[in-house]
Amino acid sequence: MRYPVVFFDADDTLFDFEKTKQVALDALFVEAGFPRSEALTATYERINQQLWQELEQGRVAPATLKVERFARFCTATGLAGDPEWLSTRYLQRLSQGTDLLPGAEQLVQTLHGSVRLALITNGLQAVQRPRFAQSPLCKCFEVIVVSEEVGIAKPNPEIFRITWEQMGCPELSGILMVGDSLASDIQGGVNFGIATCWYNPNQLPLPAEPRIDHNLTDLTKFPELVLDRSV
Template sequence: MKFNNIKHVYFDLDHTLWDFDKNSALTFEVIFKEENIGLETQDFLNTYIPINMEYWAKYRNNLVSKESLRVGRLRDSFKALKIQVSDEVIDNLSNRYISVLPSFNHLLQDTKETLKYLRPNYKLHIITNGFEEIQHNKMQNSQISEYFDTITTSEEAGVKKPHLQIFNIALLKANATPENSIMIGDSYEADIEGAKNAGLQAVFFDYYDKKEIMQVPQIQKLKDLRMYL
C-alpha cells in the first residue's frame, strides 16, 4: 500500500531517527565519571528510563515545567535507588547532560539510507518536543540536517505534540497541506494521534517492537517505509 499525493514527510527526531537511548547512556557514562557517581550506568538507566518517560508524558501535557523535568527525573531516580545526591550535584548533572548529549551522534539503523531514499521525491521535515537548544545540534552533529527543509520544535511553537497548533505551524512553515503530508514517529499519542487530528496521514514507528494492533500502518524498521512511500 503506497500513500498517494504525499509531498511532505514529517519525522519525529528522538527514538525515530536519532538513537536517543544509546546517546543518552553514553552521556550518563561521561557525566557520572565527572561527578564521581559510583554507580553502574545500566543500573541507573533501568530505574531512570521509566521515570524519564513519565516526566515527558507530564511535560507534553503541561503538568511539569522544562526545569522540573530536567531536575526531577534525576532526583527521583536517585531517590528510587536510595542513593543520596546533593541538589548541587543534581543541578550539575542536569546541565552537563544537556551539554554533552548532542556530542554523541548515533542514529537508528537505516536512518541515512531512508532519508537518501526519500529526499529526491519528498520534502522532509522534523517536528519535535525536544529542547530547542539541543535538537538542532543533534541533527548537525549526526550529519542529517542537510536532508530537512524545516525543523519545528515545541518551544518555538509554544505547544507540544499532540497539540494541533504545532502541526499547523509545521505545515505553514513548509507551505504544505494536511492532505499532502504524512507523519512518522514513535509516540502514538504525540506523533500519530496528533498528526491524525491535524489531518495528516501517519505511520507509527514501533521503536520498542511491541507489534500492537494499530489503526495506522506501523513499521519496525525505518527501511520499511519503502512499502508506503
C-alpha cells in the first residue's frame, strides 16, 4: 500500500460547503430583511475570503472572524444589521449543512478499514462539530481536528503535528494530505513534510509552487492512488 494513512481536508474536498454556505446565506438574508442579489453575495464572499486568509496567516482569531465579517459587510453595503446577531444566526444555519460532494461517501467507505483516516479542517467548532456528527462519514475517521479548537490553522505545520500525534505518530513517508486548497492544504502538507494530493476537479493548471505530488480531478480515482493500483 502506497499510503496507509490519509489526512483529508473537509470542506470542498469531501463536503459540499459551497452549497451549504449559499443556502445558509440566502436564508440569513431573508431573515434579516436584506435584499437577495448576486452583488451582495459577492461582497460578503470577498470580505469572508479576505478574513479567512488573514486567519490562515495567523493575523486574526476565529472569534474575531465570526463577527468581523458581518461588521465589514454592513459597512460596505450600508445595510443595517447587528453583526453579533447575524453571526449567531449564520453559524446556526451553517451547522445544519451536511451535503457531500458526489462520490465522497463511497470514497471514504471504500478506504475505511484499509487506510487510517484523519480529518483536518480550518473551521469553527460551532459549525464543524454538529455537521460532522450528523454525517455518515464521521465514524470512518480516527481523528478529527478543528482549527478553532487547537488554536492553529493550516498551513501551519503544528496542526498537522497535532493530528499526527493523535494518530500515534505513524511514519511520515506513508502519510498523504488531500485537499482542494493550495494555500492551506497543500502548502500545509509540504510544511509538515508529507506527500500531497491536490483535489482539482476544475482541472486547473498545476502551479510551480507549492509542491504537488498527486493531482486528483476525480474522487472516484483516489483509491487507486492510495492503494497503489495504477496512479
